[in-house]
Amino acid sequence: MAQNVLKQGPILLVEPDINQITRRFGLPAVANYPPLAAVRLAGQIDDSRVVILDLRIPRERKRFDELLRSSPPALVAISLTFTSNGDEAMAIATAVRRHSPETVIVMGGTGASEDPASFFDADIDFIGFRHGDAALAALCTSLRRDGTRPDSPAGFYSRKQGQWALGPLAEEIAMDALLPYAWDRLPRSYWRHYYQGYRPTGMGQMSEGCPFDCTFCSVWKVHGRRVNVAALDNVKHDLRCLPEFIRAYFFADDIWMQATESQLQALHDPLLEWVAAEWLPSRRHELWFTTETRTDLFLRQEARFRAWADRGGLQRILFGVEAVTDDQLDEYSKRTTVDVNSEALRKASEWGVFVTAQFVIPCDADRAYFDEMARFLEAHRGVINVSNFTIATPLPGTELYEDELRRHADLADRSVVTHPAFSLFTALSPMKMEPAEFYEQVARVHRVANRFELDWTALENLAIVALRSPWLLPNILRMPSHLKELTRAETFLSTHREVQGERLLTPRPA
Numbered sequence: 001m002a003q004n005v006l007k008q009g010p011i012l013l014v015e016p017d018i019n020q021i022t023r024r025f026g027l028p029a030v031a032n033y034p035p036l037a038a039v040r041l042a043g044q045i046d047d048s049r050v051v052i053l054d055l056r057i058p059r060e061r062k063r064f065d066e067l068l069r070s071s072p073p074a075l076v077a078i079s080l081t082f083t084s085n086g087d088e089a090m091a092i093a094t095a096v097r098r099h100s101p102e103t104v105i106v107m108g109g110t111g112a113s114e115d116p117a118s119f120f121d122a123d124i125d126f127i128g129f130r131h132g133d134a135a136l137a138a139l140c141t142s143l144r145r146d147g148t149r150p151d152s153p154a155g156f157y158s159r160k161q162g163q164w165a166l167g168p169l170a171e172e173i174a175m176d177a178l179l180p181y182a183w184d185r186l187p188r189s190y191w192r193h194y195y196q197g198y199r200p201t202g203m204g205q206m207s208e209g210c211p212f213d214c215t216f217c218s219v220w221k222v223h224g225r226r227v228n229v230a231a232l233d234n235v236k237h238d239l240r241c242l243p244e245f246i247r248a249y250f251f252a253d254d255i256w257m258q259a260t261e262s263q264l265q266a267l268h269d270p271l272l273e274w275v276a277a278e279w280l281p282s283r284r285h286e287l288w289f290t291t292e293t294r295t296d297l298f299l300r301q302e303a304r305f306r307a308w309a310d311r312g313g314l315q316r317i318l319f320g321v322e323a324v325t326d327d328q329l330d331e332y333s334k335r336t337t338v339d340v341n342s343e344a345l346r347k348a349s350e351w352g353v354f355v356t357a358q359f360v361i362p363c364d365a366d367r368a369y370f371d372e373m374a375r376f377l378e379a380h381r382g383v384i385n386v387s388n389f390t391i392a393t394p395l396p397g398t399e400l401y402e403d404e405l406r407r408h409a410d411l412a413d414r415s416v417v418t419h420p421a422f423s424l425f426t427a428l429s430p431m432k433m434e435p436a437e438f439y440e441q442v443a444r445v446h447r448v449a450n451r452f453e454l455d456w457t458a459l460e461n462l463a464i465v466a467l468r469s470p471w472l473l474p475n476i477l478r479m480p481s482h483l484k485e486l487t488r489a490e491t492f493l494s495t496h497r498e499v500q501g502e503r504l505l506t507p508r509p510a
């Protein structure tokens with residue numbers, strides 16, 4: 001029986017649901033993107049029975065349970081990108097084990113790969129280490145060929161005599177050598193559930209990796225401070241696969257346009273020519289590109305950014321501003337300055353780009369720092385359209401995590417610091433201020449930054465949504481109440497208690 005299942009059962013690539021804390025603070029109301037990791041991995045697997053399931057989509061959980069019963073899968077591969085969704089990922093594994101004990105269950109993605117110990121007791125067989133392209137494809141081939149579960153597949157942590165250990169490393173496929181992403185495996189009906197604000201959206205990647213070394217980020221640890229770029233044909237393929245009604249596209253590169261001159265000439269420049277001359281004119285509706293980048297890179301590559309903004313549909317940039325003083329930027333190892341941040345924000349805004357500024361609030365911020373944040377926000381009110389704030393969180397795989405763990409071992413204990421605690425809305429490192437006052441200041445910067453106004457532009461946008469993508473209206477109407485949650489200190493404080501109890505709330509011994 002098991003042999004049959006492993007040789008013939010479907011291969012399910014699953015995106016878990018989003019945890020309740022992230023939902024409470026409204027992220028899914030603002031944006032929800034296609035499951036890029038699953039689509040990329042599916043493209044590398046040579047098998048006709050690959051199915052992608054996105055459990056963030058209403059009613060897909062029911063379909064998943066039915067599928068488990070009606071055709072037991074050979075393999076269930078769960079992508080855990082965000083540590084905060086760890087409980088949802090483990091619950092999927094438990095359901096699979098219960099309904100289909102023969103199925104091989106693997107977990108991968110940054111959340112699992114950088115914190116494997118948190119999943120050692122889960123109902124899983126293997127945990128993927130970093131890139132899964134070659135490792136997962138090879139595991140699928142071996143299940144189909146042998147019909148048995150391998151002991152220690154390359155690229156995975158596995159159990160050996162009750163102990164978990166990393167097996168041999170898998171071959172790494174260069175990004176430009178990947179097979180095209182399998183958009184044809186994504187059910188057509190899913191596309192209505194992917195949006196960025198007012199617009200149905202797609203998502204892709206031109207590159208991955210970053211040469212910088214910010215303390216709160218795991219990207220440079222995972223990719224070894226190297227930048228790899230995708231093949232031009234694959235990026236075009238991603239864009240060609242978009243349904244006609246899609247009106248936004250997010251390049252999910254760690255730092256968009258971060259590449260060598262020869263990489264830029266081989267990918268970014270010819271892509272712009274194709275997008276401007278052929279692809280955009282061929283689309284029924286206008287489309288916004290969104291990218292995420294550094295301010296210093298934006299200024300260095302001003303001519304290229306300008307060309308994309310003028311001709312290539314680049315309408316929205318998320319800038320990693322992070323801090324409002326040079327000292328704090330140094331503390332994060334951001335290797336830039338407040339003046340550089342300001343100059344880039346102003347320039348992008350002058351060009352008519354929709355500017356999002358992302359800030360990381362240090363847990364040891366004092367009142368003076370929050371005052372400085374408020375001053376910065378006021379001074380840039382005319383040039384920043386939206387500000388996002390996260391609290392500096394020691395995420396597994398970052399320097400911050402390693403440092404914090406040396407001081408507070410309970411950080412690694414998920415019965416104390418739970419998975420949803422890593423949703424970046426509460427402090428996991430000691431605060432300098434009284435916690436209630438700290439959260440009041442966090443709520444204050446949200447109040448200062450994002451004033452919701454029902455002006456003409458908002459009404460115009462609502463009318464366009466009603467006309468072109470009416471299914472997004474309920475989401476958009478929920479946005480103001482979610483944004484309101486972010487302006488209340490009490491929401492942060494009660495969430496803190498929910499995700500890590502009284503930890504860090506009680507005064508420390510002198």
Ligand code: B12
Nearest residue numbers: 037077078079082083107108109110128131132217218252
């Ligand atoms: C694009 C992006 C976003 C986008 C969209 C993300 C999305 N998918 O919905 C936006 C801007 C919305 C976003 C938001 C946030 N993000 Co973000 N984001 C990214 C970014 C830059 C790329 C992610 C991506 O899609 N990569 C492309 C895919 C193909 O690569 P991949 O996921 O690494 O997959 C590979 C391997 O991991 C592996 N793999 C993946 N799944 C599986 C499964 C199996 C079985 C196997 C074997 C292997 C495997 O193989 C894949 C191919 O090689 C990453 C940085 C990074 N490089 O990972 C941060 C990152 C994922 N984000 C991060 C964070 C913290 C956030 C926020 C919490 C920040 C915030 N509060 O604003 C939010 C949370 C959003 C949420 N839904 O909960 C952290 C997560 C760290 C963590 N451990 O939790 C990251 C890693 C950046 C960092 N700071 O270190 N993000």
Ligand code: SF4
Nearest residue numbers: 210212213214217254
């Ligand atoms: S935060 Fe941005 S600039 Fe810093 S290491 Fe991560 S990806 Fe690079």
